[in-house]
Amino acid sequence: xxxxxxxxxxxxxxxxxxxxxxxxxxxxxxxxxxxxxxxxxxxxxxxxxxxxxxxxxxxxxxxxxxxxxxxxxxxxxxxxxxxxxxxxxxxxxxxxxxxxxxxxxxxxxxxxxxxxxxxxxxxxxxxxxxxxxxxxxxxxxxxxxxxxxxxxxxxxxxxxxxxxxxxxxxxxxxxxxxxxxxxxxxxxxxxxxxxxxxxxxxxxxxxxxxxxxxxxxxxxxxxxxxxxxxxxxxxxxxxxxxxxxxxxxxxxxxxxxxxxxxxxxxxxxxxxxxxxxxxxxxxxxxxxxxxxxxxxxxxxxxxxxxxxxxxxxxxxxxxxxxxxxxxxxxxxxxxxxxxxxxxxxxxxxxxxxxxxxxxxxxxxxxxxxxxxxxxxxxxxxxxxxxxxxxxxxxxxxxxxxxxxxxxxxxxxxxxxxxxxxxxxxxxxxxxxxxxxxxxxxxxxxxxxxxxxxxxxxxxxxxxxxxxxxxxxxxxxxxxxxxxxxxxxxxxxxxxxxxxxxxxxxxxxxxxxxxxxxxxxxxxxxxxxxxxxxx
Ligand code: C2O
Numbered sequence: 001x002x003x004x005x006x007x008x009x010x011x012x013x014x015x016x017x018x019x020x021x022x023x024x025x026x027x028x029x030x031x032x033x034x035x036x037x038x039x040x041x042x043x044x045x046x047x048x049x050x051x052x053x054x055x056x057x058x059x060x061x062x063x064x065x066x067x068x069x070x071x072x073x074x075x076x077x078x079x080x081x082x083x084x085x086x087x088x089x090x091x092x093x094x095x096x097x098x099x100x101x102x103x104x105x106x107x108x109x110x111x112x113x114x115x116x117x118x119x120x121x122x123x124x125x126x127x128x129x130x131x132x133x134x135x136x137x138x139x140x141x142x143x144x145x146x147x148x149x150x151x152x153x154x155x156x157x158x159x160x161x162x163x164x165x166x167x168x169x170x171x172x173x174x175x176x177x178x179x180x181x182x183x184x185x186x187x188x189x190x191x192x193x194x195x196x197x198x199x200x201x202x203x204x205x206x207x208x209x210x211x212x213x214x215x216x217x218x219x220x221x222x223x224x225x226x227x228x229x230x231x232x233x234x235x236x237x238x239x240x241x242x243x244x245x246x247x248x249x250x251x252x253x254x255x256x257x258x259x260x261x262x263x264x265x266x267x268x269x270x271x272x273x274x275x276x277x278x279x280x281x282x283x284x285x286x287x288x289x290x291x292x293x294x295x296x297x298x299x300x301x302x303x304x305x306x307x308x309x310x311x312x313x314x315x316x317x318x319x320x321x322x323x324x325x326x327x328x329x330x331x332x333x334x335x336x337x338x339x340x341x342x343x344x345x346x347x348x349x350x351x352x353x354x355x356x357x358x359x360x361x362x363x364x365x366x367x368x369x370x371x372x373x374x375x376x377x378x379x380x381x382x383x384x385x386x387x388x389x390x391x392x393x394x395x396x397x398x399x400x401x402x403x404x405x406x407x408x409x410x411x412x413x414x415x416x417x418x419x420x421x422x423x424x425x426x427x428x429x430x431x432x433x434x435x436x437x438x439x440x441x442x443x444x445x446x447x448x449x450x451x452x453x454x455x456x457x458x459x460x461x462x463x464x465x466x467x468x469x470x471x472x473x474x475x476x477x478x479x480x481x482x483x484x485x486x487x488x489x490x491x492x493x494x495x496x497x498x499x500x501x502x503x504x505x506x507x508x509x510x511x512x513x514x515x516x517x518x519x520x521x522x523x524x525x526x527x528x529x530x531x532x533x534x
Contacts, residue, residue: 001039001041001042001043001123002038002039002042002043003042003043003044003045004036004037004038004042004043004044004045005045005047006034006036006044006045006046006047007028007046007047007049008027008028008033008034008046008047008048008049008058009027009028009029009049009051010025010026010027010048010049010050010051010052010056010082010114011025011026011027011028011029011051011052012024012025012026012051012052013026013029013030013031015031015113017144017168017170017173017174017175017181017184018144018146018167018168018175018178018180018181018184019180019181019183019184020146022146022147022148024113025052025054025056025105025110025113025114026113026114027114027116030116031113031173032115032116032117032140032142032172032173032204033103033114033115033116034116035116035117035118035119035138036103036116036117036118036119037119037121038094038118038119038120038121039094039098039120039121039122039123039124040094040096040097040098040120040121040122040123040126041093041094041095041123042093042094043091043092043093043094044060044090044091044092044093044094045089045090045091046058046089046090047087047088047089048082048087048088048089048090049087050082050083050084050085050086050087051084051085052084053084054084054107054108054110054150055075055081055082055083055084055107056081056082056105056107056110056114057073057074057075057079057081057082057105057106057107057532058073058090058103058104058105058106058114059072059073059074059103059104059105059106059440060072060073060090060092060101060103060118061101061102061103061104061118061242061438061472062097062101062102062118062225062226062244062443062472063092063094063097063101063118064095064096064097064441064442064443064490065092065440065441065490065492066093066095066489066490067490067491067492067521067523067524067525068091068092068093068525069370069441069490069491069492069493069494069524070370070525070527070528070531071090071091071092071528072440072441072492072494072495073090073106074106074107074440074495075106075107075368076364076365076366076367076368076369076534077368077369077370077440077493077495077511078368078369078370078492078493078495079368079370079371079531079532080367080368080371080531080532080533080534081107081532081534082532083532086532087530088530088531088532089528089530091528094120097120097226098120098121098122098123098226099120099223099225099226099227099228099244099246100117100118100119100120100138100200100201100202100223100226100244100245100246101117101118101120101225101226101244102115102116102117102118102140102202102204102244103115103116103117103118104116104204108150108153109149109150109152109153109206109501109505110149110150111204111206111501112142112143112145112149112206112501113149115140115142115202115204116140117138117140117200117202119136119138119200120226128222129222129228129316129318129320129321130220130222130231130248131196133196133197133198133248134192134195134196134197135191135195135197135198136197136198136199136200137189137197137198137199137200138172138199138200138202139171139172139187139199139200139201139202139260139279140170140171140172140173140202140204141169141170141171141201141202141203141204141205141210141212141239141262141277142169142170142173142204142205143166143168143169143170143205143206143207143208143273144166144167144168144169144170144175145164145166145167146167147164149206152164153501153502153505156502157352157505158346158347159347159348160344160347160348160349160351160352160353161347161348161349161352161353162270162271162353162502163502165207165271165272165273166205166206166207166208166273167180167273167275168180168273168275168277169205169208169210169262169263169264169273169275169276169277170277171186171187171260171262171277171278171279172187172279173187174186174187174277174279175275175277175278176277176278176279176280177278178275178276186277186278186279186280187279187280188279188280188281188282189279189280189281189282190282190283190284191251191281191282191283191284192251192283192284193251193252193253193254193255193283193284193285194250194251194252194253195250195251196248196249196250196251197248197249197250197251198222198246198247198248198249199219199246199247199248199249200244200246201237201239201244201245201246201247202244203239203240203241203242203243203244204241205241206241206500206501206502207241207500207501207502208241208264208265208266208272208273208500209238209239209240209241209264209265209266209306209434209436209475210238210239210240210262210263210264210265211236211237211238211262211263211264211265211297211298211302211305211306212236212237212238212239212245212260212261212262213235213236213237213260213261213262213295213297214249214258214259214260214261214281214295215258215259215260215261215281215292215293215294215295216252216256216258216293216295217249217250217251217252217258217281218233218234218235218249218250219233219234219235219236219237219247219248219249220232220233220234220247220248220249221233221234221237221245221246221247221313222246222247222248223245223246224243224244224245224246224313224469224471225243225244225443225470225471225472225473226244227315227316227321227443227469227470227471228315228316228318228321229313229314229315229316229469230314230315230316230317230467231248232312232313232314234309234312236297236298236305236309237309238265238305238306238309238310238475240434240436240473240475240499241436241473241499241500241501242436242438242472242473242499243436243471243473249281251281251283254283255283255284255285255286255290256283256286256290256293257280257281257282257283257286257290257291257292257293258280258281258292258293258295259278259279259280259281259292259293259294259295260278260279260280260281261276261277261278261279261295261297262276262277262297263275263276263277263297263300264300265298265300265302265306265434266300266301266433266434267300267301267303267306267432267433267434267478268431268432268433268434268478269431270431270433272300274300276297280292303477303478306434306475307477310449310475310477311449313469314464314467314468314469315445315467315468315469315470316467317466317467323445323466323467323468323470324487325445325447325465325466325468325485326419326420326421326445326485326486326487327465328419329419329420329421329485330415330418330419330420331387331414331418331419331420331421332421333387333388333412333420333421333422333423334387334388334389334422334423334425334454334456335357335358335389335422335423335424335425335510336356336357336358336359336389336393336425336426336427337355337356337357337424337425337426337427337435337437337476337498337508338355338356338393338426338427338428338430338433338435338508339353339354339355339356339430339431339433339503339506339508340353340354340355340356340359340361340403340404340405340430341353341354341403341404341430342354342361342404342405343404353430353506354405354506354507355498355503355504355506355507355508356405356406356507356508357496357508357509357510358385358386358388358389358390358510359386359389359390359391359405359406360385360386360405360406360407360408360410360507360510361405361406361407361408361506361507362408362409362410362497362507362508362509362510363407363408363409363507364409365380365381365409366534367380367534368534369381369409369411369493369511369513370492370493370527371527371531373492373493373513374524374526374527380409381409381410381411381511381513382408382409382410382411383410383411383412383413383513384410385410385411385412385510386410387412389425393425393427393453394427394428394453403430405507407507410510411493411510411511411512411513412510412511412512412513413512413513413514413515414488414512414513414514414515415488415514415515416488416489416491416514416515416516416517416518416522417487417488417489417517417522418487418488419485419486419487419488420485420486420487420488421447421483421484421485422483422484423454423456423481423482423483424437424474424476424481424482424483424484425453425454425476425480425481426476426477426478426479426480426481428478428479432478432479433478434475434476434477434478435475435476435498435500435503435508436473436474436475436476436498436499436500437473437474437475437476437482437496437497437498437499438472438473438496438497438498438499439472439473439484439486439494439495439496440472440494440495440496441490441492441494441514442472442486442487442488442490442494443470443471443472443486444470444471444472444474444484444485444486445468445469445470445484445485445486446468446469446470446471446474446482446483446484447463447464447465447468447483447484447485448460448462448463448464448468448481448482448483449477449480449481449482449483450477450480450481451477451479451480452479452480452481453481454481454483459481459483460483463483473499488512488514490514491514491515491516491517491522491523491524492513492514492524493511493512493513493514494511494512494513494514495509495510495511496509496510496511496512497509497510
């Protein structure tokens with residue numbers, strides 16, 4: 001194995017999209033940012049130098065960070081942010097993972113433009129468990145705002161209302177021609193007829209789950225969140241912010257150009273950015289002026305397409321890549337996730353929208369939780385996060401009389417190596433909505449999923465403990481629940497939150513603190529000397 005060195009300069013870059021220009025925060029002037037490539041077992045060193053006026057931190061989304069929580073990246077959770085003019089070297093080893101992950105800023109809404117792919121190839125001479133593709137291509141899906149993204153969220157926080165939706169979606173940084181700017185081109189990738197390609201699709205959008213489709217081509221899903229799946233054919237994939245999906249696509253024999261498209265999946269009756277992003281699949285030997293074969297995507301409320309897709313995903317669970325599902329659980333938790341309303345005297349309606357897990361709206365600390373844990377600093381957090389909902393919940397969309405949440409920086413404590421089950425239940429306090437929940441530091445198995453209230457007597461009997469999909473971000477279906485299981489084999493403090501950035505901002509987040517184990521390889525390593533200070 002190797003040590004891979006990267007340098008990330010955080011710089012402003014004037015960028016034109018939708019026929020207008022604005023300075024955006026980037027890594028090395030690129031949007032999307034540079035792809036990190038490594039192999040399983042490699043060590044990755046990324047020196048991040050902050051040249052902008054914002055505090056910055058970078059998260060390596062999906063990397064386990066075994067014993068190296070100091071390199072995980074969420075600001076005020078595992079580190080203080082890198083202040084303007086300062087730098088920090090993220091140093092981590094990729095252990096037992098291969099596939100597509102990604103990296104993104106993990107502070108405020110900077111990840112709108114500060115993100116990129118992280119490609120982990122298998123160990124040298126270890127093949128994929130499917131025919132080797134002729135070529136691979138990374139496709140990062142994103143969202144673009146014409147106005148300054150930090151201003152969008154700051155205004156919303158002041159008013160207590162929902163922030164403006166984005167003005168376009170992007171594929172590798174480009175919306176493609178849209179009615180507000182028909183002249184702009186989109187991303188194009190070239191293929192040779194008869195060859196098979198692997199697309200590494202990342203959803204880096206801030207707030208929108210997406211449908212993704214290629215005109216005239218079937219997609220074979222072979223991996224999600226850097227875990228191999230049973231190959232499965234589909235016309236459309238659904239991908240939530242935070243998730244990654246590898247698909248194989250075989251080019252036919254005939255020349256041509258085909259539309260590649262992404263548009264939102266959102267079944268709540270709330271505003272979304274409805275602009276479809278397009279790119280082009282170009283067969284070599286086809287004239288550039290040949291019109292592309294078009295495709296149409298499912299409507300934004302196509303819940304059954306989304307659920308059918310998600311319910312079809314399975315771990316590969318082969319001899320080489322077994323699914324190690326915990327069969328018994330030590331901690332059995334039920335977390336309600338949803339939105340609430342809290343009083344706010346300075347807000348437009350005298351109230352503000354908040355979000356919570358088990359009625360706790362998470363309050364960000366002012367020094368990092370991991371430091372507080374490691375150095376035993378009291379008064380930063382409590383470890384009394386409720387393991388069950390303190391108030392009755394429902395999923396019907398009928399509002400309970402009390403929408404108010406409590407506030408706190410409360411963590412849930414897990415003994416090293418204990419097994420954990422969390423049932424995540426959407427509550428429909430304001431409206432039912434999908435919530436892609438992301439857990440740092442672990443992969444989990446999605447053992448069950450259903451619509452309505454979770455039934456603790458009946459539903460566990462139907463859990464898939466053989467080959468459930470293993471991932472790091474799971475969509476809690478709107479008005480329903482999902483059950484996840486994992487083994488707490490990584491000491492440290494691990495954030496769990498909705499990957500719709502607006503919900504995270506509103507407080508749909510919590511953290512687990514995992515104690516050290518007894519063996520020498522079961523303890524959190526000490527912090528690196530350049531760990532940023534608050
Ligand atoms: Cu991809 Cu806590 O984030």
